[in-house]
Amino acid sequence: MIYPQNFEQKIGFDSIRHLLKDKCLSTLGQERVDGMNFSESFKDINEWLEQVMEFIRIIQEEDSFPDQYFFDVRPSLKRIRVEGMYLDEQELFDLCRSLETIRDIIRFLTPTPDDEEQEEGNSPYPALRRLAGDIIVFPQLITRINNILDKFGKIKDNASSELLRIRRELASTAGSISRSLSTILRSAQAEGYIDKDVTPTMRDGRLVIPVAPGLKRKIKGIIHDESSTGKTVFIEPAEVVEANNRIRELEGEERREIIRILTDFSAVIRPQVPAILQSYEFLAEIDFIRAKAHFSIQTNAIKPSLEDKQILDWTMAIHPLLQLSLAKHNKKVVPLDIELNLNQRILIISGPNAGGKSVCLKTVGLLQYMLQCGMPVPMHERSHAGLFGSIFIDIGDEQSIEDDLSTYSSHLTNMKTMMKSCNERSLILIDEFGGGTEPQIGGAIAEAVLKRFNEKGTFGVITTHYQNLKHFAEDHEGVVNGAMLYDRHLMQALFQLQIGNPGSSFAVEIARKIGLPEEVIADASEIVGSEYINADKYLQDIVRDKRYWETKRQNIRKREKQMEETIAKYEEEIQELEKSRKEILRKAKEDAEKLLQESNARIENTIRIIKEAQADKERTRLARQELADFKNEVEDIEKKSQEDKIARKMEKLREKQERKKDKKEKAKTDSPQSATPKIQPVTVGAPVKIKGQSSVGEVLEINGKNAVVMFGMIKTNVKLDRLERCTPTQASPKAMTKSTFVSSDTQDRVYEKKLNFKQDIDVRGMRGNEAIQAVTYFIDDAILLGIDRVRILHGTGTGILRTLIRSYLGSVPGVEHYQDEHVQFGGAGITVVDLK
Template sequence: MNLYPKEIEVKLSFDKVKEIIGAYCLGPLGERFVDRLTYSTQADKINEWLNQTREFVYILTSGEGFPNANYEDVTPFLKQAEVPGSFLDVEELYEIKGVLETLSKVHAFFESRTEAYPVLSQRLGSVRVDGHLLAAMQSKIDEKGELHDDASPELMRIRASIAKCQVRARTAVNKILKQAGDHGYTPDGATLTIRDGRLVIPVLAEHKRHVRGFVHDESATGQTVFLEPAEALEINNELRELRYAERREIIRILTALTDLVRMHQEDIGRGLRMLGVLDFIQAKARFAQAFDCICPQVSHTQKIEWKQARHPILEQALQEQGRSIKALDIVLSSQERILLVSGPNAGGKSVCLKTIGLIQYMVQCGVPVSVDEESKFGIFDSMFLDIGDEQSIENDLSTYSSHLTNMKFFLEHTTSKTLFLIDEFGTGTEPQFGGAIAEVVLLELAKSKAYGAITTHYGNLKKLADQVNGIVNAAMKYDVKHLEPLYELEIGKPGSSFALEIAGKIGLDKRMLDKAKKKAGVSHVQFDRLLSELEAEKNAIEKQKKEIAAKDRRLNEAIKDYEDLKRFLDKKKTEVLKEAKLEAARVIEASNRRVESTIKQIQESKADKKRVQAAREQLTAHKDKLSTEAQKEKTKAPVAVVDPVIAIGDKVKIKASGAAGEVVAIKGKQLELTLGGLTSRVKLKDVEKISSKEFKKTTDDRVQQMTGIDLNAKMAHFNMTLDIRGVRAEEAIGKVEDYIDEALLLGHPEVRILHGKGHGVLRELVRNVLRENRKVVQATDEHVERGGTGITVVTLED
């Protein structure tokens, strides 16, 4: 491992990160581990640290009530107890008792949750406290840090005697005080008081000889003396002896407890170290919650694939100013190892550089990092920085010499596992020489296969990045129309310094700008303008591509719906024709039987006119019946079409809740559906098939269906918070969709969904439903003091 320079943590603001984590510690035990945070190159160890922190984040979000008291450092007390025959006072033993109780609670917590928190249980759950030691402590010392009256039979007897003695003494002294008061020997409003542990009464100095007793003190003016009555002297002496006996018994009890502590000193020491580690882990978990950080898995390779990376210290500073930070997407791979960042001054180049350095340093110290969950991390054996944190009026030679010294160190020690960061590459001397030297150094760094990021204004380096494999141009975006930096990183093209445009914005004379353009050369000015025009055209083309892709998706869905419908109709047509043919054959067969029966009757009656007439009437009646049935079939209401056969990939709707999902598996009479990102199992009879187009309908269609309602009544009864705690997944989806539709209809820009913390399943379900709604602008956690991850704050389109 090789870090350069020595003050790398200060340059990256990692010292401030440690300060924040230290502030989250519950005691000095955890703070010591924060001070010992170190940069590691062992991926397995880093992953173990991050896994521990990730599990503790789950503990905090679950609200399971982790023991968070008595993380005090009692090491000095343990050292005092090392001397045989010595004893700790009751306050010191009380602190040790609190630590032992915390250790016991921690052990019980992890012992009952081994499966939920396997990493922490393996690391911390094995440390336990001797039950006899803790029981002895609890039986002697109460919750206020005082010895129980029954800490021993002798102490109980002594304290009972003290209580009786005090009653006797107070009774006797009160009697004398009343008598003295009746004679006018005491000041007005005189009451009992204590001097040197003995009950006394205030007596006016001129009457002190009228009351038998002993003077223990007098007032500042000398007008009042505090006198112990002779009648209470014997009782007070007895009380003092009892106090001495109580003290001797207390020392005996404390000595016995100290001996027990001495016997278990090593176990208590191990427990203290465990509490320190635990306090350190919980502090990192609270940091992760406060700064919306994740605990990623780190691979053994060298790579940076970050999405929405944020510099936590800068983000905190901007939030205090009421501003938000712009997150960066940063990629360094084996094909594009060196990022050459260009763009205008104050456009965010240095912030980009420090963000890369700080986040990589944090993750290799096992600290959660502020990036999106899809980000991927590797490790680097060494990290080199050439970043100036302040501008000074030092001479250029001194500044440039410093840069060259750093470059010399980089070239001598850089390997393929190095991450280097260089700010304002090549500055400090004449541009033609500084640019040339910077170009040579960059080529050497590229040959070493190292990874890094460089900020520069030099055009020759931008051209070099387009020609050399492994180096890629990147630009900090700039709004050319409004001449304002956007603080967004775009990889793949160089950026312009926009020097002339910025000069014009601040009011520099136009004639001077025209002269500057001529000095710079027409080609260079046109090149910068061309970059801006290409950027605008690129954005327009990307927008058109997205619109075309969306239309293609809708067209494909419509074609699929049409093909599904055609197959269904063809199948029904075949079934109807088959059924009609069978019915026709049945009717013909029945008619033939009727005709044959009639002929037979006629033959048997030998052409009897009455029998023939009757047979003809029967045939006519049968004919009329068939005609009537046929007419009824024509006028009968069409038979309801049953749902077509449901297959994997079809879209269906749950009849009860109205929630829509996609079939992913069929098991007998049950279906497995994806609902809002979760898989749920429902019965086949409880769903009906729908088209892809109907499945896509969300907010707009629902709002259009809400007709004929009293908007004033809806507005009056609308609740700004939807509570779905304890609701089943299928029902929750329907509730959330209906609630968002109603909020949009009533014009509410922001609402809250109360789903609770738990294990985060319902929270993730809600977030997935909200992501699919085009009217939802943002879905974030509530402030930690108002519910944190248990409540989702939803921002809607105006």
């Protein structure tokens, strides 16, 4: 059931019909568009949608689909049911071409005789194949029509022996007339009666000669006509009058023979008319499906996951008419995400005027109606759609002078019909629920009606500004609030639906934007009271905060995706590294095998020399033993050499991998290092540098395992095992000056940073990634300033933050040890970190 009668006009489906008609190839498909109706049969709707989706594939993937000739000759076929009636040449020609199209479509959709064993399930277009399954084609009829019509649709000369005789006589008589006229014309031109460029012409089906009025007496014959200017008369010479009369007779005979042929052929067709009309129903259906497919391509429509129950779970749904309208101005529609299910059957949408509430309502109504008419709908493919037994809509102003109905009365009439007819399989769509009368009683009646809808288990989408309906949705199961979002800072609607919270009307903000005097706004605020204004403000804040956190959540998802991609990239690089390692090992084994083979050859050669020298057995044994020792020694050397080679290559690959991962690492000094010097102990006054760094300093004093080193103007404590003795070149005054120069500004900043540095950091309440980032900066600063011990306050909680931080600390080279703080000072809630 669809209510009211102008339902299609209210949701814009009449425009959809008009667009579909424009895409049809003939009146066959247009009639199908007019007959398209709402259905609640899951089987039928699913089949219709499958047919359209298959035809979309045909349009996008096939080039040979036969859609050239879609002619509607049904009126002509129905006419010849009467005895004695016949199809004329054009009608017969259209019948032939359209029957050929039906035959070719059936061939396209149905396997050839060679593929008869192919099952329907293997067909690329199973739904369309089922549609074409019982359709009859008429190959013999097509052949017979082609035997009597030429390629231009005219009756052939050999359609009958009598027609052939008539046309031959016509040609002969016309030839004799032409020759006679040519003779008369040449004679008249020679005598100057007619100009040289004049040729015979046709008047009333008779060949005549154009002559000037003053010379018409010069040529004997019948005057048939004169030009509009009166400067030319057309004379039929007496010599050809009889021949022209004979042509007229033959033309009459030709027409009668053609009619006889067409009448006889129509008599042959007459018994087959019902079957032919059935085939044209198939052609009409194909034209209709084709139009829906082209419209679906134009609007990017798809078949959602269809379920035989009441559900509405749409993602990125788009109003197709709005989409086409905005596309003309290079604009895009804001897609709609909406969900109705057994737990939230009725959605109460609130929000500012011109915020998109009515568009949302119409989008739901139009797309659901399109779907149940067998049309794909523009939404994301992960959407789920159900079926409803009836759809009711109340939108717009329905006041009627004739029926003595006001706007509110018409709304109440609609409410009465809906309450009487709706059930758990109904979908109701109501715009501005309760509007049109005094707000308090209007809101109360609307709430009472909404209560009845909810009790009946009805599904629906309702827009309103009434606070009591928003409260009803919060307090009753099955009803849920939704808000059309509004940017309070830019003062513009976002046209986005957000389910879960009611929306604000932003009445005060919109009034202020329009320019209403501030004192008027203040008076209005005072009239409704601060409680109402604050409640509306709190509602706006809730919506704003939810939008903020939703954006945060989306950003987190985006970063997680980026992180997953990065991990996948590194895993791929590790696999490549492992592959390279295996390749190096394989090459090393090959080289070792080659060396062993050469060694064996050397051994055999030595033995041969010994034998040739005819040495005694003891000497031979000693020689073999020496060679065996040589072989083992070579194997050991080669093995060590290959392992060193592999280690060097692996080290190079690891270094390359580390350079890719660590973007902060800077290029090292490019001066080539000489041979590794002998390691010398660190003593007072010796030039040293920290391992892995280039800055050269001087040891001032050594205290146990620590040393005091002066790097330029900075004095710092460093562990002895972190220092290495410099070569004479590195320790030159020039090198020391260059590598340890620090500006006075830098010294001041470092000194100030050390004075202000706090050895405790509190990360309680932070998210994991935020806490790790804060701890990273904190540890870096502590190492830079030479701090020995710091404390990290992370709390106990679930222990996740503590685990993350300690996992990070275990990967920092500058961290020597970390442990829980003493129980008296915080225990497991604080991690104490000792730095190198």
